[in-house]
Amino acid sequence: xxxxxxxxxxxxxxxxxxxxxxxxxxxxxxxxxxxxxxxxxxxxxxxxxxxxxxxxxxxxxxxxxxxxxxxxxxxxxxxxxxxxxxxxxxxxxxxxxxxxxxxxxxxxxxxxxxxxxxxxxxxxxxxxxxxxxxxxxxxxxxxxxxxxxxxxxxxxxxxxxxxxxxxxxxxxxxxxxxxxxxxxxxxxxxxxxxxxxxxxxxxxxxxxxxxxxxxxxxxxxxxxxxxxxxxxxxxxxxxxxxxxxxxxxxxxxxxxxxxxxxxxxxxxxxxxxxxxxxxxxxxxxxxxxxxxxxxxxxxxxxxxxxxxxxxxxxxxxxxxxxxxxxxxxxxxxxxxxxxxxxxxxxxxxx
Ligand code: SAH
Numbered sequence: 001x002x003x004x005x006x007x008x009x010x011x012x013x014x015x016x017x018x019x020x021x022x023x024x025x026x027x028x029x030x031x032x033x034x035x036x037x038x039x040x041x042x043x044x045x046x047x048x049x050x051x052x053x054x055x056x057x058x059x060x061x062x063x064x065x066x067x068x069x070x071x072x073x074x075x076x077x078x079x080x081x082x083x084x085x086x087x088x089x090x091x092x093x094x095x096x097x098x099x100x101x102x103x104x105x106x107x108x109x110x111x112x113x114x115x116x117x118x119x120x121x122x123x124x125x126x127x128x129x130x131x132x133x134x135x136x137x138x139x140x141x142x143x144x145x146x147x148x149x150x151x152x153x154x155x156x157x158x159x160x161x162x163x164x165x166x167x168x169x170x171x172x173x174x175x176x177x178x179x180x181x182x183x184x185x186x187x188x189x190x191x192x193x194x195x196x197x198x199x200x201x202x203x204x205x206x207x208x209x210x211x212x213x214x215x216x217x218x219x220x221x222x223x224x225x226x227x228x229x230x231x232x233x234x235x236x237x238x239x240x241x242x243x244x245x246x247x248x249x250x251x252x253x254x255x256x257x258x259x260x261x262x263x264x265x266x267x268x269x270x271x272x273x274x275x276x277x278x279x280x281x282x283x284x285x286x287x288x289x290x291x292x293x294x295x296x297x298x299x300x301x302x303x304x305x306x307x308x309x310x311x312x313x314x315x316x317x318x319x320x321x322x323x324x325x326x327x328x329x330x331x332x333x334x335x336x337x338x339x340x341x342x343x344x345x346x347x348x349x350x
Contacts, residue, residue: 002078005052005126012048022178024049028133029179031140056126057083057134063333068144070330073134074342077103077127081120082342083159085131086335087138087151094152095139099131100340101169102160107192108229109215111262113297113334113341114159122165128172131158132180154182156189157213159340163189163197173208184210185254191215192230198242202249209250213258213290214239218268219280227267236280243284256286262294262338263304263312274312278319289316289323295336 003011006021013020020041027038035049057075060082064071069089076082086098104117132154139149154176156162162169173187187210191198198214201207216239218224224231243257251257259281263269281287291313294303304312309325316323330336 002124004124005056008052009049012051013045025175026179028054028129029136053126055130055133056124057130059134063335065330065333065335070333070335071138072330072333072335072340073138075131075134077123083123083127083131084335084340084342085134085158086330086340087135088329090153092152094150095135096153096155097132097135097151098155098158099128100158100160101128101156101162101165104342105160106164107161109192109338110227110229111264111294111297111301112338114338116298117159117341119160122168123160125168125171125175128168129175132176151180152182153186154188156187157337159342161192161194163191163194166197166200170204170207173210174206177208177210184208187211188213188258190260192228193235193239195235195238195242198239198246202242202245209255211255211258212246213260214243215262216259216277216280217262217264218273219276220268220273223268223273227262227264240280240284243287247284247286251286256288257284258288258290260290260292262292263309264294265302265304265308267301269304269308269312271311271315274315275319278316278321281316281321282319287321289321290326291323292326292337293328295328295331295339297338297341 009021009024023040027040032038034054035046038046057077059073060076061074062071071087073085074082075085081103083100083103085100088096090096100123102122103120105114106119108115135151139145156169169189176182176187189210190213193214217227219236221233221236247257277289281289291309293309294301313323313325328336
């Protein structure tokens with residue numbers, strides 16, 4: 001069990017008032033490069049803080065796509081474990097970062113490379129937050145990127161299932177909301193749909209109401225079960241019921257739900273699938289669909305043809321469903337959705 005920086009601080013200084021930790025945490029997001037530079041903290045305290053990790057992730061390798069719009073970092077955590085995190089230029093000219101929430105993943109989705117790794121362990125709040133701090137530092141020290149470059153969005157779409165690491169993910173989002181300029185609409189947590197945790201979100205006072213994306217991939221039960229092995233017979237009606245309650249409680253003009261849908265040739269891309277998806281979405285209400293062209297990770301699946309994706313999109317729009325198609329980024333460096341994998345024996349990404 002790895003103790004968080006906060007827990008280590010509270011062990012070292014059990015009697016400090018609560019504001020002190022907030023002050024230290026703010027320092028982690030400042031220009032300071034180590035504990036001794038935290039000028040807001042008394043010197044004697046700074047000296048003792050040196051036993052806490054300033055950074056819990058260490059750069060091993062950076063890969064940059066040919067067009068310079070996608071940067072993928074292989075990071076070491078906890079000495080010997082590896083994760084990947086991605087920096088992508090977004091249409092607003094700022095940067096979106098994609099963070100990992102676990103080392104590997106237990107969900108085994110057939111089309112996802114991370115699923116093939118199995119789960120090593122969940123990341124701690126520090127290891128998640130430090131992926132943001134890593135990119136913050138990268139942007140401010142890079143000689144090729146503009147010095148005004150900033151992170152405007154965070155997506156929890158890297159390795160792992162965020163809701164299988166509920167507490168640490170929640171704490172990391174709350175920390176990022178407290179110490180960065182990112183608002184709640186700029187952070188998206190993507191989940192395969194862990195229903196007990198989705199239920200918990202409805203009543204958890206500490207859950208920050210950021211954007212949620214559910215990886216639906218099919219509104220036909222048998223198809224979903226085929227590609228998402230953690231699915232089960234009554235998953236779809238249960239998700240529908242949950243989504244209605246979620247939107248009743250938290251939906252508004254700016255707050256909707258997103259369903260992600262990876263386009264797999266002849267698997268979930270037929271007109272019957274489009275109709276089932278549209279009917280499912282229309283029964284729920286304020287939902288947007290995000291179609292993700294499948295990024296190659298193995299031999300089992302192929303991406304739907306471009307024309308099929310267009311037809312699928314049109315079939316959704318004809319039924320009044322708001323749908324978009326995700327731009328594929330970084331596929332030349334295996335940094336696109338579902339391509340994040342760390343092979344334990346070769347230690348190489350991709
Ligand atoms: N465990 C979370 C985060 C996964 S990654 C979840 O399931 O949502 C974010 C998105 O990329 C998910 O919708 C995931 O299903 C999708 N994805 C995974 N592998 C992919 C691939 N090879 N091509 C395109 N999208 C993929």
